[in-house]
Amino acid sequence: MNNCAAHFTPNPGDTKILQKGDVVKIDIGTHYKGYLIDSAFTVAFDSAFDNLLMASKEATMTGVKEAGIDARLDEIGEKIQETLESYEVTIKGKTHPVKSVRNLQGHEVGRYKVHAAKAVPTVKGGKAEKMEEGEVYAIETFASTGKGHVAEDGECSHYMKSTELKHLPVKNTRSKFLLKLLDENYSTLAFCRRWIDDMGFEKYSRPNQ
Numbered sequence: 001m002n003n004c005a006a007h008f009t010p011n012p013g014d015t016k017i018l019q020k021g022d023v024v025k026i027d028i029g030t031h032y033k034g035y036l037i038d039s040a041f042t043v044a045f046d047s048a049f050d051n052l053l054m055a056s057k058e059a060t061m062t063g064v065k066e067a068g069i070d071a072r073l074d075e076i077g078e079k080i081q082e083t084l085e086s087y088e089v090t091i092k093g094k095t096h097p098v099k100s101v102r103n104l105q106g107h108e109v110g111r112y113k114v115h116a117a118k119a120v121p122t123v124k125g126g127k128a129e130k131m132e133e134g135e136v137y138a139i140e141t142f143a144s145t146g147k148g149h150v151a152e153d154g155e156c157s158h159y160m161k162s163t164e165l166k167h168l169p170v171k172n173t174r175s176k177f178l179l180k181l182l183d184e185n186y187s188t189l190a191f192c193r194r195w196i197d198d199m200g201f202e203k204y205s206r207p208n209q
Helices: 047-066 073-084 173-186 193-198
Strands: 023-032 035-044 088-091 094-097 106-108
Touching: 023 047, 035 047, 047 073, 047 088, 173 193
Parallel strands: none
Antiparallel strands: 023 035, 088 094
């Protein structure tokens, strides 16, 4: 939402209300037995942002068009950046060049693993790896009127269990029960604090608080 480029969902008690001047990305994930779809679209209520949305959409479709068996990931990133940064946006009389956020990327998708091994860059200069037969990718683009670089900020809102951890030595009884609930419901897929609340689990440890 607005200057938050990715990885946000409202925590319990959040009172934000969308306004006309807001830009909002709706990020959707669904799965069947761990086979994943990672998809998103952006909406704005002020026509001043139309070019920003179009830049992202066209760059995404460029990435999809360039993707395929033996396609080089660095070349896809270069094409994405070229398309996206051909746009500019005029907001309140000031014209801003649209920039591709260089430290956010698309990614390979694995079973029960949203972010798998390979990344799809959004700028020139990524790894010269190739897409291979049987792989699945989320082509993601991030259009910004800012500097084209994001930093971690704000309260953490969602979590995933690491796919690298095979066993967690948890001793606390309540923590064990919570871990069991998370394993049964989400495995290594993302979840948020609202969903823990919805399961009726209270007084769990909340990082950053």
